[in-house]
Amino acid sequence: MPLPIRLVLLRPRNAENLGAAARAMKNCGLSEWTWVRPEAEELSPARRLAVHAEDVLEASGRADTLDAAVADCVWVVGTSSRKVEGKRRLSPRAVAEEMVQRAAQGPVALVFGDERSGLTNAEVERCHDLSAVPTAPEQPSINLAQAVLLYAYEIRMATLAASPPPAAPLPVAATDTELALVESALEDALVTGGFLVDEQSRGRTGLRDLFAPLRRSRLTRKEAKLWLAALHTLAKRLRSGNRGG
Amino acid sequence: MPLPIRLVLLRPRNAENLGAAARAMKNCGLSEWTWVRPEAEELSPARRLAVHAEDVLEASGRADTLDAAVADCVWVVGTSSRKVEGKRRLSPRAVAEEMVQRAAQGPVALVFGDERSGLTNAEVERCHDLSAVPTAPEQPSINLAQAVLLYAYEIRMATLAASPPPAAPLPVAATDTELALVESALEDALVTGGFLVDEQSRGRTGLRDLFAPLRRSRLTRKEAKLWLAALHTLAKRLRSGNRGG
Structure with missing residues (x-):
């Protein structure tokens, strides 16, 4: 059974990114995602880039707000390079390892902002922790589908490495x-x-x-x-x- | 000074992949690559996807053969899921860690086949070791630019781990x-x-x-x-x- 790890894409603008993201997710064994108010209307460029992941593309959930997209989640991580006091800034690898563990307690979500401006301040506040790809200072901005791929890849690596879950049941986490x-x-x-x-x-x-x-x-x-x-x-x-x- | 880590792309067919690969390389602090007999002629789609990495795109080396592209290299790793006796099959992470170490001795190369058929048998033989992304069995085939990104990302992670930046001061904890x-x-x-x-x-x-x-x-x-x-x-x-x- 796949782990309840959900990618949440806020206002995605570019259909090609959605297609490439679907392919990357399937490459890495993920299939659960939610689009919040997508601005990409025409999906045929997405289908072209999804290659054999049209099923992942078609199965995307929809939500009107970030709140609705993550309401049932026990952990919500926002992808943003901002520093916010009180929230951890985790590497993609650390996020993936913790997600694979926490997904035993309930759904977990990884939130991506739109291609132009990323997460708003309110959305950053809303997330429990933050994470960013440690890109080179010469070219810090990373393409949305490529960011999705890197996190999905780290989740796959962490899943492959994960030892069998501990025998003692974890306490039920608050949503x-x-x-x-x-x-x-x-x-x-x-x-x-x-x-x-x-x-x-x-x-x-x-x-x-x-x-x-x-x-x-x-x-x-x-x-x-x-x-x-x-x-x-x-x-x-x-x-x-x-x-x- | 950047490490002498070279990506070698054999017969790349798709200009968009070259642009996305250039952006991914710059995201991860890489800039050295060689195209062997590229089949993508028209580079304007590459420029569109390179975003701020046109310099990486323009600086690509050219070679007529794989031999010529890796002649000066102390280690040559081919990306292929084939198993060949006598060659190690390394994970992208293991390749990256070893490349960062070996690059102290001289140039090292990571070789990618073309989008349609990958490396030929002769090219696989030519490489010193092999590596493949551990993709999910449901969708094993990965896009060329996405494979470049994953290896470039692992190389960046290994480089950062080899020379950790000074840690940000932690907030003062309550006693x-x-x-x-x-x-x-x-x-x-x-x-x-x-x-x-x-x-x-x-x-x-x-x-x-x-x-x-x-x-x-x-x-x-x-x-x-x-x-x-x-x-x-x-x-x-x-x-x-x-x-x-």
């Missing part, structure tokens, strides 16, 4: 949706409690820095539920205190 | 004492907020499970200070609410 609920509850408690005063400026940065370690730590489902319950209780008590005071 | 302060502040807020009701039994277990992910995530000092400030603010507000209510 991306469950993480987002915890983050909202944290924001609610901090705003109600008067710690985040200006949601537009300092507020969002503070929330991001506070939430980063929880995102990094790969919450289990049990921990996520406990945090949610704790934060709801605090927010409720704060609200009643606000009214009483 | 164990700072962590204990955050844990106390969390306990204080949760007890004041009525979430931890029984400090003797359920309370400690709940606190431990809530704190576990923060401990796991290796908080930075900055994050620890922020959590401390947030939890102090909430506890203070909860206390004044308790008094007011």
Whole structure:
């Protein structure tokens, strides 16, 4: 059974890239991918480049938002060369090795931005960790299909190298949706409690820095539920205190 | 100074592959290549795909025979999935690591066959060792430019590993004492907020499970200070609410 490793392509513009990416995925034994609002309409150039991977091309999922594309994922890695405090910057090889392990807990996603501008700041924030191909400084920009190939190749190498899974079952990991609920509850408690005063400026940065370690730590489902319950209780008590005071 | 690692392309037929290969080489810090009797005549599609690697494209060497292309090389590896007695079959990773080492002794060459039939039997014999990308059995055939990219990428990874760049300074980690302060502040807020009701039994277990992910995530000092400030603010507000209510 193939591992639940999903490639997510945001706003892909170029049909030839989609075809070459499909071929590369099939070369490396991957078949699950989702296109978020694809801008490439005419798919015949994609079919020409897919060669014997038309099945992968036809089986692409569609989503309207990155959130929807990764809602069920236990780990979401964005491909971007940006540095963001609180998020790890992993090599493609390290991402592949960790994905093959984590895919035992649930679906994992690797997110690629569009050919022109890559991931937006909000999308970078949305990902749990980041990764970039260590390209040469003379030519840092890499073609989308070639980036897909490199990650798919590393995933194949890691899959081939992977030892049999550990006998002890891993704890159930929180999904991306469950993480987002915890983050909202944290924001609610901090705003109600008067710690985040200006949601537009300092507020969002503070929330991001506070939430980063929880995102990094790969919450289990049990921990996520406990945090949610704790934060709801605090927010409720704060609200009643606000009214009483 | 770049390592003397040379890619040799035998009878390349498709100009787009040459352009994509040039871009991939430059992405990975390679620039030396030789085309043996190229069949792609019109190079404008190559220029379109080379993007910012026109210099690599223009600088390709030409040779009439494989012998001439590798005459000065101390090691010649052919890319082919054939098995030949007396020659090693190396993974792309193993080839790259050995090439980076052997290039200290003199030029080394990696040979790619044409898009249609690959290396001839005589060419396979001519090479010192062989290598193939471990593609999935469902789609074993890989595009020429994509094969060039994978080997170039492995050569870049091996080069970087041979001369690691200075590591970026790590953020200052919170000390164990700072962590204990955050844990106390969390306990204080949760007890004041009525979430931890029984400090003797359920309370400690709940606190431990809530704190576990923060401990796991290796908080930075900055994050620890922020959590401390947030939890102090909430506890203070909860206390004044308790008094007011």
